[in-house]
Amino acid sequence: MAEQVWWWPYAMILVAGWLATDVWRWLGVLLSGRLREDSELLLWVRAVATALVAGVISKLILFPAGALADAPVALRLAAAASGFVAFLVGGQRVVVGVLAAEVVLIGGWLLIGLA
Numbered sequence: 001m002a003e004q005v006w007w008w009p010y011a012m013i014l015v016a017g018w019l020a021t022d023v024w025r026w027l028g029v030l031l032s033g034r035l036r037e038d039s040e041l042l043l044w045v046r047a048v049a050t051a052l053v054a055g056v057i058s059k060l061i062l063f064p065a066g067a068l069a070d071a072p073v074a075l076r077l078a079a080a081a082s083g084f085v086a087f088l089v090g091g092q093r094v095v096v097g098v099l100a101a102e103v104v105l106i107g108g109w110l111l112i113g114l115a
Contacts, residue, residue: 071109079105 035042060068061076068076083101090096 071105072112075105075108075112078108 079101082104083097086100087097
């Protein structure tokens with residue numbers, strides 16, 4: 001009997017993963033034509049999304065896990081600040097900010113001998 005249901009956990013993961021993501025995507029597609037870009041709802045959603053991203057970035061800087069925890073806080077803060085400055089100077093392109101922060105972080109690791 002156990003041989004017949006080996007696939008059940010994998011099917012459940014696929015269904016649960018689909019339900020958790022695709023349902024909201026389809027709702028977004030269906031409702032997007034009716035929303036105004038400057039509506040209160042969309043402004044609230046944008047504010048919540050920005051707050052979530054800021055929270056994740058703050059957690060990565062102040063309470064990192066893994067190899068990033070070995071880097072000093074000053075280096076992590078310098079990488080974040082340089083990434084933000086590069087983002088602003090580089091025409092508000094995210095890739096410019098991310099690459100600048102990575103260069104500072106990896107360069108700092110190499111300079112202090114963590115790598």
